[in-house]
Amino acid sequence: MAKPFSPRLLQEHLKGARLFHGREAMIASFAKGGVVAEVGTEAGRFAARILALAEPGELHLIDNDWNLFESGLLADGLASGQVVRHDGLSTVELGKFPDGTFDWIYIDADHAYASVVADLDVAKRKIKPSGMLVLNDYTRWTRKAYEYGVMPAVNELVTGEDWRVIALALDRGGYNDIAISRAGLKP
Incomplete structure (x- = not known):
């Protein structure tokens, strides 16, 4: 269950943030050749876009249902081994990697508040100090009035642990993507 209200992001949390017309444009702007994970792969369609646009040296796909x-x-x-599948719960599979492994992690798994908080808790340790977390469906409600926990979980991390928003990718249906990093980094 999501919290009743998300903490408010302040202008200081958005300093230097970039706005993109879609998630593919945002992903294409990221540095090439990194170590990337996609948490919540489903069919693999967006994983294929990550591979084509971000050109990671390694792409780790994590899902519990293939x-x-x-x-x-x-x-x-x-x-070729450039793409590796990991079968299991996101927190368990991410937890198997050494801390500081990933340049960025794309999270599109269970959107329930507790699940997103758990994914963020593990993922923030698994990225490099200069790394970022990218979350899909940064919205409060679905069209069917199902409450998502992505927005409150992200806002709590950003405001509570000194992170910042580095990019927001708009989606025509309002299912935006948000990229965050530790606040000490230059935009």
Whole structure:
């Protein structure tokens, strides 16, 4: 269950943040060749876009249900070892990596508040000091009035632990993506 209200982000949390017309444009702006994880892969369609646009040296896909996964989308990367599948709960699988492994982590797993908080708690340790966390569906409500926990969880991390927003990617349906990093970094 989400909290009743998200902490308010202040202008200081947004200093230097970039605005993008969509998540693909945002992902394409990231440095190439890094170590990346996608938490919550489902069919693998966005993982294929990450691979094409961000050109990571390694792309780790984490999901606990591969029934919808379309392996043909990432066949070359899987065959070469550039793309690696990890089967299990996001917090468990992320927890297996050494701290400071990833340049960035894309989180699109369970959107319930407690799940997002748990994913963030592990993910923030697994990125490099200069790394970032990118979360899909930075919105409060779905079209079906299902309450998402992404916005309150992100806002709590940003305001409570001195992080900042570095980018926001707009989605025409309001299911925006947000990228955050530790506040000590230059925008």
